[in-house]
Amino acid sequence: MIPYDALLHDIKVRTSAGLSQVTSDDVAEAERLIGAPFPTLLRRLYLEVGNGGFGPGLGLLGLAGGHTDDLGRCASDIHASHGQWPGRPEHVWALCHWGCAIYSFVHCPSGRIFGWDPNVVEPEDDVPFFEQQYTLETWLAAWLDGSLRQPWLLFEDGDYRGATVAETESAHRGSASDTK
Template sequence: MRDDEVLRRIAARVAAHDYSDDVYIRPGHQDASGMWVVNPMPEGTRWLVARGSQEHLAALAADAVDPLPPLEPASVQAVDDAEQVLGHPLPPLLRRIYLEVANGGFGPVLGIAGGCTDDLGRTAIDRLNPREPAGLLPIAHWGCAIYSYVDCAGRGAMMWGFDPNSGLGEHSFYSEGIPLVDWLDAWLNGCLEPPHLDSDRTSWWGATNPERGRRQPDPEFVDPSQPTLFQA
């Protein structure tokens, strides 16, 4: 039943075109009453802000948020082909999401053939590497070659993190300690974290919000709630 609830909530977000962690808004500012006032700027200029940020909510109320395109589910053939290449069946929840809701594209989730890709145009299946642990499927791309994997070979569809920038070689993989259903639930609740190596370079942290308070501040952290300027 837990899988059904998470599936339903993801489907609702996708149907409402409210599935991205970042949104494009028309540049502006909040007036004294808190209303979003669009600034005169060149046509096509947009700010990229975090979903749920103060800027996003104010712009949303003023109808100054660009709509997201619809997402389409994967074909049965794409799912069957993915399982054949992987050598294992997809976790039932992930299979249903691909077939019934969307072929990736919500949050950081990658698709399979015909679906959402990473920054190099690769689907989760394209990203498979025979040198990596068998049965792990890279289902989320966080940028900087950092991925989250789901274990399709073991029980419970447990999540793994991967950060090749760690300098730890084969130990760049680590268990996130939560199953896929909890990982997706954390995304729905806005508290999903990418794989993170502590500043002492000896400790990996979990994937969810409760871990945040235990981390050392990262001097290179950029607040995602601050607007980033884009010119179309």
């Protein structure tokens, strides 16, 4: 396991100053909303780094009043709009928006990471949430070392599934070499 203090230090070094702060009451309200405690690392990110706007994708989504996606929704708003996310597993919290309607979520309190990518889904199908091969700690560590890629949903043999880390990395290397 990656020590939280070292990981938080590396995130703070990479993050701009001046992020809005949250209180332990703000975090407790979000945990009440989701019905489960946040993973310790997520709680510490909000309390010690800021209310979103840093990290993977277009930035960690904030709690109420914090960093938002391109539709102006913070993580609390996304959680409250449960009906717009059919099949959303219980106790998952929106972490970040990657663009093109792709999101990463974290399961509370386990810290497992889920992806949501509607781009290959037929209009009559619900967009499936899919578990990725990350925990919150390994997801953030991959962001810090530059190896984290957005979630990617595949349609294979008549079924949807999330791409593995290796498949995503292979596709990324292939598209990078296409531009050379």
